[in-house]
Amino acid sequence: MVADAESARRALVAEDDDFSRAMIAAMVEGLGFLVERAVSGRDAIERARDFDPDLLVLDLDLGPGPSGWDVLVTARRDMPWAAGVILSGHEQPQVIEPRMAQLGPHTAYIVKHQIQSRETLRAAVSAAIEGTAEERYSLPSGVELSAGQAQVLRLVAYGWTNEQIAVRRGCSVRAVESLLARLYVSLGLREVDGLAPRVVATRIFHDGRLTPPERNDARR
């Protein structure tokens, strides 16, 4: 499962002010996550691609360029299961970012000066992450995948080896192999030799777009 294994919980923290970034990263680490730090919107998007975070903790204002919300939306095109916690000094973020009028599922918003303690952040993170593991995602072809399968499909598509995937998920290589086998069956690919289905699966991931089945609004 995505967010259960202790060693597999990863978070990306993006904040342009260094002191605040250090503070927030420390707090998120304190909640048991492996933290990657990013200094800008672009940096965050690039790191997310390789880091494969389960959680994104993003300051809304990241300087010139994409905002924290832009980062969340962009990252979720690839990783719709990622939980998001947005921080900012604005009490009403939709005043500057109208799309935040509707946060959507698995997204929390914290006003920085209302953080009383680490507990505030922990509660927000829990609220955001809760239920991400149970989500199901469908490809354009109509095939439905569990969150775990979708995540592994993505890792395969980005060239991760089975060993790397095993480390990421905190399980054995054999577990990964059997998960992949089941995945290929779901996708309708025949496992003649190990390589070809992998390539096809990669293409399926990059061509298609994973969406949660009940949300049909065309989120780009």
Next chain:
Amino acid sequence: MRGASRETSKPPWESAQRQVLVAVEFLASARTFTVGSVGALLALMTVRIVMIELALETHRYVALMAALLAATGALAVVGGVGQSLVAHFLSGRGRRAAAMVGVTIVAAAAHAVTTAWLSVELVGQTVAVPLRVILIAVAVSLAAYLVETYRKFRRTKSNIEHRLRDHERILERNRLAVQVARGRLRDIMDRQVATSLREIVNSMDSSLPGDYRSQIRPWAHKLRRLAVADVRPLSHEIGGDRSPAPSVIDPNVVVNSPTQSTAWREVVNRVPYPDKLAPISVGMTVFLLTVSHWAGGFGGLIGGGGQVLVAAGVCGVAIGLAVVGARAVVSRYPQSLSPGARWFLFLLAVAIGMAIVSPIYRVAVGQFDRTWWLNVSITMGLSIATLLCCTGRAIVDRGRAALASEAAALAAVSWALADYEREELRIRRTIAQHLHGHVQGRLSMAGVLLSDVDDPRASDTQVAAAVEVVRDSLRRIIEDLDDLAYLEATTGPVDLAGALAELRAAWVAVCDVSLDASPATLDRIRANQASARLLVDVVSEAVTNAVRHGAARHVVVRLEEASPDTIQVQIDDDGTGVDSAWASGMGTRSFTDLGLSWQLTARPDGGSRLSVEIPDNRARSASG
């Protein structure tokens, strides 16, 4: 969805309005024609009649005068209407002026006929109106037209001069006001934020590690309160709407300054030339007039030989004076006179010379009489009027040059004013953003860090470490605030290509930003710091809006030189069109605040187009 009041294509009523204005202006000067001509006619007739009456010793001229006045009034109206119609229907200054002269002649001739008839009816004899009087009327009205033109010039020029002085004063006052306002800002930031921070740092410095635990809660509380109750409102106040610091700047100057210099240029171009036909016709008239009465005056000379000699000598002197005078006049205005005009000037000078000399001669030979002297005075007056017409071109040219340079100076000051206010706005925004984003955020986080170790389970080392970290960061915040308060207006030259490349790089994963501009346009912008900075600001804001409001994935930025004063920036995106927040002004307010004219439309094939006009006066120096 439009900002300021400019549109990219003018509505039809605006050009019709302008045509009407031009026609009215011409009408106003045409009226001078008519009034001048008819007035002159009337004056001449009155004088002539009075003299005749005096000679005849009758007193019925009063009735005739009254009748003439009425006739004059009626014909003035007819003449005025005729000239208005001419102004409206004829294009081309030459044709228009010729037609005006024609109308005046017709009106004057009608007047003459009416006069003759009335005089026969009321006084019993014709008071003849020779052709020359009609032509006199033409000359006088043309001179009046010229005088009117010149007066308009002077008015416009002094208008511009006043505005120039005003603007220079305002600019100076603004510079001072801005210094004062910056000083106030520094004071406020110091008093409201830095001092409190220093207090907390001092309290941390002077506490022993053993006392930390008891101090943590009050410190955290103070920091949090500072963030919310002091820094946040301060950042709103500084970055808020059209802050009052440069309050003396006239917003119309700033908002309209890109169009100001164009408007003044239009005024300068609109001041008309006196037409070619006018000086030529008047010159010919006067010449013939003078020659005719001069010939008449010499009628009695043919007899005496000695008188012929005297006459010849007098003529010689007259011609000599005329040549000297003509050369003096011609050398003063050499450039703007055509060869034809110069010839007439010369002949004119000769005529003036004769007109001066002949009464002297007449007195010398004892043939002086008042009516004749009157004719001579009129001739002289007409000669001067013609001279004015011929040299009118030169006067107009010099006036135009003076106006143009005044207008340019005014435009330059207006530009400086506008740039200055924009720069100020930019600084305030930077300060406000820093306060809101960094200072407030850091203070909140510092508060959280302290609250975290405000726990009996935390070890002494953890507490000490936390206090250390917070103290360091507070010191850094104080330093940053000091730097911020002294933020100077221009922070170095703008690397246009670099800035745009950075922008593109920042958005690369979210939205593709491409630039479509000719190298010439980019060079032009690069040469002007203020425009380059504006362009980068505008493009940055526009891309943010396109992504934020339209979820765009591709944005194309096109730059075009819309006019010598402006560059049009057009941003097309492939998003979902213009949402209600965008349409209601979110995101575009900064353009309006900067005094830029913009327009936001949804494109028919999806996406949106934002057009912003950036003022860029080519005449400004590269240092901005």
